[in-house]
Amino acid sequence: MLETFAEAARLLLVLDPAVAGIATMSLRVSVAASAIGCAIGIPVGALVAIARFPGRAVVVVVLNALMGLPAVVVGLVVYLALSRSGPLGHLGLLFTPGAMIVAQTVLVTPLVAALTRQIVEDADGELGEQLRAMGLSTLQRARTLVFDVRFSLAVAVLAAFGRAIAEVGAVLVVGGNIAGHTRTMTTAISLETQKGDLPLALALGFVLLAIVIVVNAAAAALRSHAARRYG
């Protein structure tokens, strides 16, 4: 066991190219999916929070339910869409990092939208009437409220990134876990553990944990700075 840990530490210390390559691929895919998920999910969540339209309650329930989408099911649906006979088959994305970004985006967008909806709705309860009294349109109010809660929205961004970087089912199905091409930390850990290459799996596990801890610590520091600066 100690030898496994020692070998894992050595792989990290010498910046083993295999570990670095897999970690970079994971980060590339998850950061891209989180960015796209936020670009779609934050405006959608903010508009659902403050707009009043028939069927809004149903939209809120669906958004909340979609937060718990099983990753492997998302992977399967995206696989079917991107497969040669699927509606998006002509894009030729299957078993590429692009396919993994699509799958993870589908996974995290509802999460971002649902969390944003809740955070912005709470802010609207506090500020909404005054913003309406200043004659601001629905879009202007949505933009203002998103700006006001920008530090709280770090939670939504963090949740999206955490879900993306830690999931294994969707990227495995649509990426295929191809060495040097679509292998991510989670798929590699799963494969290397089965193969018995525990030091590599452990080294990747450390990198994954470190990324999650650093990102969370950065978000906590940002929120604490914001609370001191803006009240």
Added chain:
Amino acid sequence: MLPILIKGLTLLAGGRAVLDDFTAEIATRGITAIIGPNGAGKSTLLRALDGLVRPGRGTIAFGPGGRSPAPRRAFVFQKTALIRASVVRNVALAVEAEPISAAERAARVAAALERVGLAARAQDAARRLSGGEQQRVAFARAWARRPDLLLLDEPTASLDPAATEEIERLVVALRDAGTKILLVSHNLGQVARLAEDAVVLASGKVAEHGPVDRILKHPASEAARAYLKGELPWMSFAGVS
């Protein structure tokens, strides 16, 4: 543009009439106080005048014969809602929807901050200001909107005497600039200092409307007398002895 002609205004909330066939003609100029016990419908009346709530029945019209377009309005609430941003950004929100150039917007915001004495603190975080300063931000917003009609809902309720005096000075300045002001306040000293006329509201209806001096010294209605004496008229209305 003004006076304000309110006819038969009725607004239900939770099965209760918050405003009940409210009818009044409010003078063109100066400050009109809206007084009455809690729950009488004062804040709801201001919200209805600003279009924030829609009455179930009745009409609000402006100008002679009620034929003028709705006046430019500004609303100052008891508690100022500020976003997590600088003072200047908070004031700029008030003119964001105005169809004017960016330069004109910036000029109006700068002038408003100057007017309320916060120009030197324009870049400070608005939520870090004292209660009195935060309310001055609210008045800067109102000033920047250049309103014909200013609605004030207990604007000094949570302020100390010095901050209250500052705010009252701003109210007078806005009135002197030609803005019609409706002031909801429980501070009868403030009502006597600022307002020319007063509407006494009780249970969503007009109990009395007339010059402030007369209403404060010689109220004609039972509801106004009870309110000014500090009694609880709604208890007798509800049949509680």
